[in-house]
Amino acid sequence: MPIFEYQCDHCKKEFERLVFAGEECDIQCPGCKSSEVTKKMSATSFMGTSIGTCAADAPKQFS
Numbered sequence: 001m002p003i004f005e006y007q008c009d010h011c012k013k014e015f016e017r018l019v020f021a022g023e024e025c026d027i028q029c030p031g032c033k034s035s036e037v038t039k040k041m042s043a044t045s046f047m048g049t050s051i052g053t054c055a056a057d058a059p060k061q062f063s
């Protein structure tokens with residue numbers, strides 16, 4: 001199971017989360033509960049992205 005490293009954009013706290021498919025938009029900082037966290041390069045080669053942009057990445061078929 002993928003464990004990713006994150007850093008909170010708000011309080012700069014670093015933490016690890018076990019992330020299942022589809023849950024990436026639900027990551028919150030354990031310190032300040034901010035959802036503005038950045039995924040860091042970790043177990044996978046997936047490019048680091050800001051979790052805060054998840055919604056913007058979704059298909060906008062109804063816009």
Ligand SMILES: [Zn+2]
Pocket residue numbers: 008009010011012013029030031032033034
């Ligand atoms: Zn935080």
